[in-house]
Amino acid sequence: MASYEAWVAQQAYLKWAKAFFKSYHYIKAGLNSPLRVQAVRDTHMQGIILFYDPSIGEENFSFFFNLLKDRAQALGYTLHSCDKLKIRHERYTEQVEKHLLTPPASDLPGTSLCNQLYGNILLDYIRVNRRPGYIRFIANTYNDFHFSEPLPFDDLLEKVLQPDEEEKK
Numbered sequence: 484m485a486s487y488e489a490w491v492a493q494q495a496y497l498k499w500a501k502a503f504f505k506s507y508h509y510i511k512a513g514l515n516s517p518l519r520v521q522a523v524r525d526t527h528m529q530g531i532i533l534f535y536d537p538s539i540g541e542e543n544f545s546f547f548f549n550l551l552k553d554r555a556q557a558l559g560y561t562l563h564s565c566d567k568l569k570i571r572h573e574r575y576t577e578q579v580e581k582h583l584l585t586p587p588a589s590d591l592p593g594t595s596l597c598n599q600l601y602g603n604i605l606l607d608y609i610r611v612n613r614r615p616g617y618i619r620f621i622a623n624t625y626n627d628f629h630f631s632e633p634l635p636f637d638d639l640l641e642k643v644l645q646p647d648e649e650e651k652k
């Protein structure tokens with residue numbers, strides 16, 4: 484864990500956070516993107532899939548997965564569960580690391596609605612034969628009269644990737 488903490492302290496993630504953020508917006512606009520990403524849009528689910536690129540490096544990509552979790556927790560989310568799965572297919576083995584982060588259990592101020600913020604955050608890191616594949620970052624929202632309207636996913640992504648973050652001197 485010390486190597487991850489040093490990676491964060493050195494802000495090694497800045498290059499990729501900005502590139503993934505830019506790539507997401509390029510894809511939404513129908514343009515070619517610097518890094519391979521896929522936008523996920525469904526009725527109650529929005530997110531992004533960040534595909535591994537060899538220019539990032541395996542350790543950096545793994546650390547980036549942890550950074551996303553830490554940044555969601557910094558927004559007040561609670562790490563509700565973690566799981567690791569190994570799925571053996573006929574020709575390959577898939578390793579999946581999963582995190583479920585939930586918003587704090589509180590009402591939206593001045594109402595009796597449960598504040599869902601951006602919804603539950605599902606974060607997966609998928610490796611194939613122990614090689615990085617992709618990271619899936621999804622906000623899954625509730626459509627129920629007991630819950631507040633979810634905040635926009637684009638805002639969540641901006642707060643987690645922090646594309647305007649400046650390098651510390």
